[in-house]
Amino acid sequence: MQILINILVTASHILLIATGFSLIFYTARFFHFAHGIIFVAGAYLAFFLSTWLNMPLAVSIILSIILCATIGCLIELAIYRPLRKKKSSELIFLLVSLGIYIILQNIISMVFGDSTKILRPNSVTEGIAVLGSRITPIQLTSIFVSLTLIGILVLFLNRTKIGICIRAVANDSDLANISGISSRKVFVWVFGIGSALAGLAGILVALDVDMTPAMGMNALMLGVVAVIVGGVNSLPGIALGALLLATAQHLGIWFIGSQWQDTIIFVILVLFLLFRPEGFFGKKIKSATV
Amino acid sequence: MEYILHILILIGIYVILAESLNLIVGYTGLLSIAHAAFYGVGAYVAAIMALKVGSPFLLNTICAVVISGLLGGLVGIPSLRIKDHYFVIATFAFQIIAFSILNNWVSFTGGPMGLPGIPQPSIFGWVISSHIEFLLLVSVFATLTFWICQRIISSPFGRVLTAIREDEVFALAAGKNVALYKVAVFAIGSGMAAIAGALYAHYISFIDPTSFTVMESIFIISIVIIGGAGSLWGPIIGAVLLVILPEVLRFVGMPSSIAANMRQILYGGLLVAFMMWRPQGLIGKYGFKLEDTKK
Numbered sequence: 001m002q003i004l005i006n007i008l009v010t011a012s013h014i015l016l017i018a019t020g021f022s023l024i025f026y027t028a029r030f031f032h033f034a035h036g037i038i039f040v041a042g043a044y045l046a047f048f049l050s051t052w053l054n055m056p057l058a059v060s061i062i063l064s065i066i067l068c069a070t071i072g073c074l075i076e077l078a079i080y081r082p083l084r085k086k087k088s089s090e091l092i093f094l095l096v097s098l099g100i101y102i103i104l105q106n107i108i109s110m111v112f113g114d115s116t117k118i119l120r121p122n123s124v125t126e127g128i129a130v131l132g133s134r135i136t137p138i139q140l141t142s143i144f145v146s147l148t149l150i151g152i153l154v155l156f157l158n159r160t161k162i163g164i165c166i167r168a169v170a171n172d173s174d175l176a177n178i179s180g181i182s183s184r185k186v187f188v189w190v191f192g193i194g195s196a197l198a199g200l201a202g203i204l205v206a207l208d209v210d211m212t213p214a215m216g217m218n219a220l221m222l223g224v225v226a227v228i229v230g231g232v233n234s235l236p237g238i239a240l241g242a243l244l245l246a247t248a249q250h251l252g253i254w255f256i257g258s259q260w261q262d263t264i265i266f267v268i269l270v271l272f273l274l275f276r277p278e279g280f281f282g283k284k285i286k287s288a289t290v
Numbered sequence: 291m292e293y294i295l296h297i298l299i300l301i302g303i304y305v306i307l308a309e310s311l312n313l314i315v316g317y318t319g320l321l322s323i324a325h326a327a328f329y330g331v332g333a334y335v336a337a338i339m340a341l342k343v344g345s346p347f348l349l350n351t352i353c354a355v356v357i358s359g360l361l362g363g364l365v366g367i368p369s370l371r372i373k374d375h376y377f378v379i380a381t382f383a384f385q386i387i388a389f390s391i392l393n394n395w396v397s398f399t400g401g402p403m404g405l406p407g408i409p410q411p412s413i414f415g416w417v418i419s420s421h422i423e424f425l426l427l428v429s430v431f432a433t434l435t436f437w438i439c440q441r442i443i444s445s446p447f448g449r450v451l452t453a454i455r456e457d458e459v460f461a462l463a464a465g466k467n468v469a470l471y472k473v474a475v476f477a478i479g480s481g482m483a484a485i486a487g488a489l490y491a492h493y494i495s496f497i498d499p500t501s502f503t504v505m506e507s508i509f510i511i512s513i514v515i516i517g518g519a520g521s522l523w524g525p526i527i528g529a530v531l532l533v534i535l536p537e538v539l540r541f542v543g544m545p546s547s548i549a550a551n552m553r554q555i556l557y558g559g560l561l562v563a564f565m566m567w568r569p570q571g572l573i574g575k576y577g578f579k580l581e582d583t584k585k
Binding site for chain 1: 380382394504515548560562
């Protein structure tokens with residue numbers, strides 16, 4: 001039972017990262033590596049605001065999510081937009097986002113140091129007993145928050161004007177432009193929302209366990225694997241992917257040992273890439289186009 | 291003097307790594323983030339053979355090349371099925387798996403403690419002990435790598451690789467076995483990275499997994515791209531530049547606590563700047579262009 005709760009908590013973290021990543025990946029169509037560092041930035045900004053500036057935790061969490069969204073928009077405006085204007089290939093985007101990742105990670109580790117930091121406000125509290133196992137309030141919140149936000153995101157994408165524009169650009173940006181949708185505006189929205197989700201995920205993980213500047217790469221890869229396993233643009237698929245990964249991770253820790261969890265995750269990824277690259281629910285990926 | 295020789299030896303090792311990655315990235319157009327993994331495999335094979343079997347340097351190097359080349363072929367196989375960024379992610383996955391095996395298989399690789407006490411290389415009784423002798427050895431291997439790359443590029447094999455980079459469907463239509471070529475070039479490139487690994491292991495005489503991380507892979511990619519992917523001299527220029535630049539930071543009096551971070555910020559920044567304004571690198575020809583803008 002305890003393992004079930006742990007799986008749910010981990011899955012909710014992965015789900016948040018993966019949804020933000022897939023929103024960006026499906027709309028802008030490249031691997032945004034810097035997503036992983038915004039996850040870290042969220043946690044460290046919250047730490048900075050609450051511990052160094054002594055702001056209340058709730059305020060600093062909201063502020064740092066807004067800051068993360070701003071960073072995401074700035075990256076899009078300052079770097080990706082000029083690249084898109086030059087019609088750069090997706091490999092260039094990928095390399096640039098790797099560069100951004102490295103720069104931001106090193107800035108964070110220069111400012112805060114490489115040691116593990118804790119965001120938890122007070123000492124470890126005893127969890128609430130549920131069916132003979134324990135769940136901390138933070139874990140409960142993170143499951144609740146991530147499910148709510150994903151629900152809101154689905155409504156946003158289907159019901160609001162901007163949401164529909166986002167889906168139109170994701171589907172075919174040229175066609176969307178012809179119909180008078182500004183794809184430039186849409187990209188800013190997408191990076192803002194995606195980065196806010198990443199930042200929030202970072203904060204939740206930091207509240208639940210702890211944080212280091214290097215945690216972004218693994219978190220990002222978990223998100224990416226969940227997206228690939230679930231199928232891009234399929235929220236139920238991604239949720240299933242997140243659950244599968246969380247299960248594999250925790251069962252792996254249980255049976256083999258925690259040091260092999262990365263290996264398990266990536267073996268799953270390689271298997272999916274080899275045998276079912278479109279994921280559970282995704283559409284077939286176009287192979288070569290002439 | 292020792293210090294200058296040390297820098298030159300490092301440049302030599304990175305020239306080997308960058309030239310071999312250039313075959314894969316620059317000439318065939320497959321972006322791989324796993325090069326440090328093959329570098330690491332080479333280093334560990336050589337180190338384990340030297341420590342546990344006590345075999346001579348040249349034999350270690352050959353074994354390292356063969357094992358790493360076979361592994362490279364294995365990793366190259368996904369490239370038959372997946373393209374572009376999915377392939378990048380697959381190589382990334384291999385990099386992470388390789389690192390966690392090096393880090394966790396403690397009984398064989400020493401785990402995070404690494405493998406200390408790797409003996410100095412000896413070739414037919416000639417023990418290489420001083421920096422200057424080692425520089426000679428590295429130069430010989432770097433020249434050899436450069437020569438092999440040049441032979442590959444100017445051969446029909448190399449021309450097919452460039453054709454795959456420019457237009458894969460066209461190469462297929464011309465009756466070339468694209469899949470086989472991709473696996474072959476991946477195996478060759480990975481094998482050559484193992485040479486650098488073996489040299490590094492015997493030179494530093496201590497290896498641990500932190501020398502072969504994702505960041506190291508990205509560093510090697512930066513060398514190739516900043517120097518110029520798809521040109522023979524580009525990676526050499528890139529290696530010289532990116533190995534020497536961080537050393538300059540040391541001389542302007544930067545404290546060592548932030549020097550490592552500054553070094554990474556420097557090459558991350560260079561990577562972004564080059565991709566934005568000069569994607570073909572300093573002297574390269576291949577700028578990761580989109581297929582429909584090439585016409």
